[in-house]
Amino acid sequence: MPTFPAVQPEPALDQPHIPSISENTARDALLLFVKSKCCYSSAPAKDGVITNMEAFNTYRYRLETFTESRSTEWSHEPYTGQTVDAYAQQPPGPWDIPAKTPQFFLDDKQFIKVPYTSSVKPCHNCLGIGRKPCKDCAGAGNVSILHGSCHGQGSRQCDVCKGKQQLLVYIKLTVKWCILMKNYLASLANAIVS
Ligand SMILES: [Zn+2]
Ligand SMILES: [Zn+2]
Structure with missing residues (x-):
């Protein structure tokens, strides 16, 4: 007479073991x-x-959701001979600009100068002079060198153009990666x- 192996009980797959607590x-x-x-x-x-x-x-x-958002705004920096390319071509849209590949699931930020938006204009802060009258001596330069912030010159370097007189004005693209967690x-x- 043939022998059959004993039937094994089915493991209970749908009922994982729940440890009881005191x-x-x-x-x-x-x-x-x-x-x-x-x-x-x-x-x-x-x-x-x-x-x-x-x-x-x-x-x-x-x-966890990993998202990328992009925004643009006008920005400026002292002009020191950077490429001026405004109107040379139609500027690309925010999502057409290649950004670095993000490290997934890590908050990060990147700033990019949008191509074909850079132009040069006189500094709005010092009206293109590169210096501003000193506030401490009202431009007279008569405050002692120790206490005066202009060292007796009556004017100080413009802190917007850093004395360069001109600004490079461009559209700045901000690419932001962030994690949303729930x-x-x-x-x-x-x-x-x-
Ligand atoms: Zn001064
Ligand atoms: Zn200035």
């Missing part, structure tokens, strides 16, 4: 929960009698209660 652990967890709510009384958690404990599957999961709690208990 009554003290449950009470501690309940007290901790009550403490996190400003107006909950701790008396029922402390003095209440636990009559029954049931185990439920609970899943905690986090959703935490979720899903449990079988919710499904049963609701």
Whole structure:
């Protein structure tokens, strides 16, 4: 007579093992929960009698989204002979400009001068002079060198054009990478209660 191997019991795939917890652990967890709510009384958690404990599957999961955003604004810097290319060609749109490849899931920022937007104009702060009258001596240069900020010259270097008299004006593209994070709690208990 042929022999057959004994039938193995099917492993319970849909019911993962849930470790049971002691009554003290449950009470501690309940007290901790009550403490996190400003107006909950701790008396029922402390003095209440636990009559029954049931185990439920609970899943905690986090959703992370990695996004790239782009914005443009007018910007300027002292003109020191940079390329001037405004109107040479139609400027590309913000999403047509190649940016560096981001390191995924790391916050980062990159600034790019938009091509074909750079032009030169006199500094608006010093009206193209490169210097501003000293505020401390009202331009007289008569405040002592120790205390005067202009060293007796009556004027100071313009801090917008850094004394270059002209500015390179261009459209600055800001590329920003950031992570959005959301935490979720899903449990079988919710499904049963609701
Ligand atoms: Zn001064
Ligand atoms: Zn200036």
